[in-house]
Amino acid sequence: MGGPCFKVSPAPSLDGSNKSSRQKKVLGPACTDNFQIKQFSHQGQDWCSVEQCYQALKFKGDTRETIQKTVPHAGETGSSYGMRVWRLGQIGRNMVMDWEETKVEMMFFANLAKYQCNPELQKELVEETGELELVGGPSTWEWSKWNGLIQMKIRSLVKEGKDLGSLERMSMSELENI
Numbered sequence: 617m618g619g620p621c622f623k624v625s626p627a628p629s630l631d632g633s634n635k636s637s638r639q640k641k642v643l644g645p646a647c648t649d650n651f652q653i654k655q656f657s658h659q660g661q662d663w664c665s666v667e668q669c670y671q672a673l674k675f676k677g678d679t680r681e682t683i684q685k686t687v688p689h690a691g692e693t694g695s696s697y698g699m700r701v702w703r704l705g706q707i708g709r710n711m712v713m714d715w716e717e718t719k720v721e722m723m724f725f726a727n728l729a730k731y732q733c734n735p736e737l738q739k740e741l742v743e744e745t746g747e748l749e750l751v752g753g754p755s756t757w758e759w760s761k762w763n764g765l766i767q768m769k770i771r772s773l774v775k776e777g778k779d780l781g782s783l784e785r786m787s788m789s790e791l792e793n794i
Contacts, residue, residue, distance in 0.1 A: 618695065618702070619695075620643055620646060620648045620649040620753065621644040621648035621750040621753065621764050621767050622642065622643060622750065623641070623643075623744075623750060624639050624641055624749040624750070625640050625642070625748055625749075626638070626640070641751070644744070644745060644767075645744040647737040647741050648745075648750065648767045650665065650666040650698065650723075650726075651667050651699075652665060652694050653688050653697060654730055654734055654737065655733070657729065658729035659673075664687055664688055664697070665694065665701070666723070668683060668698075668701040669726040669729070670723050671683050671702060671705030672684045672701075673722050673726070674705055674722075675705075675708045675710050675711055675712065676710050677710045678709075679704075679708035682704065686700065686701055686704060720762050720766075720788050720791065721786050721788070723763075723766060724766050724769070724786045724791065725786070727770060728770060728773075728780055728783065731780060732780040732781055738774045741767065741771050742775060745771060750763075750765075750767045751763075751764035762788075762791070765792060766791060768794050769786070769790070769794050772794055
């Protein structure tokens with residue numbers, strides 16, 4: 617589900633020393649939100665948000681087409697639109713056969729496409745998150761973990777100057793080892 621990731625940094629210790637096991641979480645930039653309404657192309661189709669793309673990719677046939685054609689209403693917030701397409705993805709039929717094995721990779725590539733098509737978001741991600749750990753907000757399944765790892769991996773690729781369009785695979789273990 618959506619909502620921006622959180623930037624995680626060590627919180628000041630209560631005793632004034634440099635040692636602290638506490639962490640401070642601050643809301644991350646809008647670009648880390650899967651519900652953000654931002655046009656991009658992926659797999660030959662145009663999308664309005666990462667969440668819309670992800671939910672549609674779960675299916676084949678009519679359900680996929682319905683979600684792909686679902687666009688934001690005039691004045692609709694990213695949060696409202698994201699929840700609307702998320703709901704469609706919960707009731708759809710004809711799920712892709714190996715979805716559970718590929719869903720994290722599909723989310724990674726939907727996010728990667730958004731950044732590839734919107735260079736200003738690459739800049740926002742790098743400049744506003746620095747080297748901080750990112751974690752997703754409260755969500756379903758393990759998305760709090762994976763959304764943060766996806767954003768940190770993309771940030772790393774952007775900093776390295778990688779051609780975002782050249783990647784073909786991204787395993788969960790590669791995401792965990794950033």
